[in-house]
Amino acid sequence: MSKAKAFLQERVIYEYLEYRTKQEKLYLIQIFKRGKRVLSRKMFKVNMIKPIETTFPDINEMLIEGSNMIRSVEVKFLTSLFDYHKSKNYKKQYKKFREENGCIIVLKHDLLPKGLINEFDLDIYEIDIEDFRAFVIENFNRLLQKQLQNRENSFQRIWVTSQVKNFYYEYKTYPVKPAKKSGIWCPTNNLTSFDLAKDDKIIFIKFGGEYQIKQRINNHWKNHNLIYPKWKLQGLFIGRITRPIMSREEYCSMFDIDLNEPLWNDEYKHGKPKWDRVFCFEKEREIILQMGNNGISIADAYSELEDIIYPILFDVYTQQNTRELTASQYYSLLEYVSSQVSNELDSSRMLKDRIMTLMNTMRENSSDISEHSIDLENELMGIEKKYLQ
Structure with missing residues (x-):
């Protein structure tokens, strides 16, 4: 199973679910019913699923034949990989998932996540593994080609990450340029080369507000379920990926650079390489926000950009992850920022x-x-x- 998981992307399971549903041939095996293990093997036909996305939960609506209950679904390779009940960053989404009688679909059931059944009497369904194998065999060449293409020539995706000093700060005595000028960056650990592709957009957001604000942001959300009022959005740098993620060795070889030469400020400061992956980007536009009290209040923006600010921007800043935005979310963010700049200009x-x-x-x-x-x-x-x- 571990080898299958390493080879297959979760996208293949999505394709299987969609394809078999369109054929009216998707059947699932119920292995947990209302938190209790089901020992008898019983198949349930799925009449409808829509849409499948990459955010939690993966499926907004699923309808099983013989039931009038439309429910949301999270898809996983293994049952043990479900961890949203323990995540502080998905507290709101998980609460809604429970309220809507959400369920889990897995390729293979292994172990129940600790504490899940104690708080949620949920249903878990397993995919018919033999039918899934048949689907993969039928579509092997197409699926393999997609995987090997590494997302080149595919649709443009939009990524958002946080600016740190390596990105924007220029030390007068350092020979290394900040990333916004050098056009190279080290991806966060949650990104793979299957994610980032040539011509994708990437937004580097500059956050701020006060000293050691990350801990205050986390504590304020944990204690009050609200955005910390002094958290600010101070700038957007929008770039386009020109070379996808590669190893440091490959990048240095490509541009005839010594492997130990510093690529970013912190490497020059510490006298040794720190980051082992690189991607290249070019600037499309930059918006520097200096209005009001040094930026846009993210707490004020929350009512209009709720699904963007939490969990996406929250995770990007507090956990230093890179997250994906939908096109709609991207344009909503730009529209809001533009309106705030316009309002400030009018007042000025x-x-x-x-x-x-x-x-x-x-x-x-x-x-x-x-x-x-x-x-x-x-x-x-x-x-x-x-x-x-």
């Missing part, structure tokens, strides 16, 4: 107009304008530039 222009009117009145009434007033005028003249970097 109104303030500027009011003060300039006041200063014109001062000029008319007195030829002796203080040096302070002239400095103020110069400052106001640059107020829009501040938001259009």
Whole structure:
């Protein structure tokens, strides 16, 4: 089973479920019913599943023949791999999953995750392994070709990750450029070369707010189920992948670089290589946000961007993972950021107009304008530039 899991991507199980449902030939074996082990082998026909996504839960709606209950489903290779009941980052989604009588579909049942049945009398279904084997054999060449293509020439995906000092900070005495200028980055551990492909978009988000804010963000969510009010979004750097993930050895060989030469600031600082994978990107656009109290309030944005902020941006920042956005989520994020910049610009222009009117009145009434007033005028003249970097 471990070898099968290593070879197969979860996408193959999704394809199997969709294909057999369209044929009206998808049958599942119930192995747990309301938290109790089912010893007799009984098949259940699936009449409908939609849609299949990569976020938890994988399937929003499933209908089994003879039942009128539409339920959500999480798909796993093995039962033991289900861990959302223990994850703080998926607390809200897991609660909804329980309320909607969500169930699990597995390729093979092995062990129950610790504590799952104690809190949730759920149903678990197993795929008919013989039918799954038949499907893989029938479609082997196509599935293998997809896997070997490594996602090249496929649809564009959109990724989001967090900026750290290696990305944006330029040390005057360091010979190494920040990543935003060098165009190379080390992927987070949760990314594989099957994920990141040429021409994918990647968004590096700069977060901030106050010193040691990550712990405060985690604690505030844990204690209040709310976004920490001082957490800020300070900038977006949108890039396009030009070379997918490769080993450091391959990258250095490709560009004739010594293997021990520092690629990022922290490697130069510590005098030795630290990161063993590389991908290349080029800049498409950058939005620097300096409005209000040093950025956009993520707590204020939560009502409009709930599914993006938690768990996606929450996980990206607090766990330093890379996550995928749907096209809809990507455009919603850009639209919200643009609206905030626009609102700030409008307010700035109104303030500027009011003060300039006041200063014109001062000029008319007195030829002796203080040096302070002239400095103020110069400052106001640059107020829009501040938001259009």
